[in-house]
Amino acid sequence: MRLTRRPAILALAALLGLGAVGPAPAQSIQEAPVELPSVRVGDLEIVAPWSRATPPGGKVGAGYMVLRNHGTTPIELTGGSVPFAQRTELHVMKVVDGYMQMRPVESLAVPPGGELELKPGGPHIMFLGLTQMLRVGNAYDITLAFKDGTSTTVKAVVWDVGLMRTEKKS
Numbered sequence: 546m547r548l549t550r551r552p553a554i555l556a557l558a559a560l561l562g563l564g565a566v567g568p569a570p571a572q573s574i575q576e577a578p579v580e581l582p583s584v585r586v587g588d589l590e591i592v593a594p595w596s597r598a599t600p601p602g603g604k605v606g607a608g609y610m611v612l613r614n615h616g617t618t619p620i621e622l623t624g625g626s627v628p629f630a631q632r633t634e635l636h637v638m639k640v641v642d643g644y645m646q647m648r649p650v651e652s653l654a655v656p657p658g659g660e661l662e663l664k665p666g667g668p669h670i671m672f673l674g675l676t677q678m679l680r681v682g683n684a685y686d687i688t689l690a691f692k693d694g695t696s697t698t699v700k701a702v703v704w705d706v707g708l709m710r711t712e713k714k715s
């Protein structure tokens with residue numbers, strides 16, 4: 546399975562003219578058996594985009610990855626779009642009255658020399674109004690939009706891993 550996915554990711558990177566580099570560490574998602582591909586676009590490195598599988602009829606999903614800023618100025622993720630959902634939102638998790646809840650935000654910053662990890666229980670890209678199931682083993686395009694007007698499309702692989710269920714479906 547992995548052997549069939551990886552070339553697709555690298556091929557995409559080649560298609561975009563991005564410098565694909567080898568597996569990179571991303572400790573906090575090590576429970577997902579991903580190979581951790583990454584692409585570099587200017588100062589930004591996008592590591593191991595992934596998503597959870599969705600159930601039949603599911604209306605929402607979420608995208609996760611690590612964004613690393615190798616530059617000296619902040620990079621702001623302002624949104625995204627996907628071909629498999631009506632729209633996306635950037636969400637953060639907040640404790641409200643003792644419960645973790647998702648809240649939409651306008652943007653998420655990747656600090657210079659630092660990283661932003663989109664992960665279950667943390668910030669994520671929410672897919673709203675899914676038009677198809679996200680199936681294990683498949684890869685789906687996620688286009689990320691940034692404050693400077695640029696956008697980048699990455700392939701997110703779908704894993705069916707037992708992850709935290711802290712998100713409230715909205």
Ligand SMILES: [Cu+2]
Pocket residue numbers: 607636647669670671712
């Ligand atoms: Cu969400």
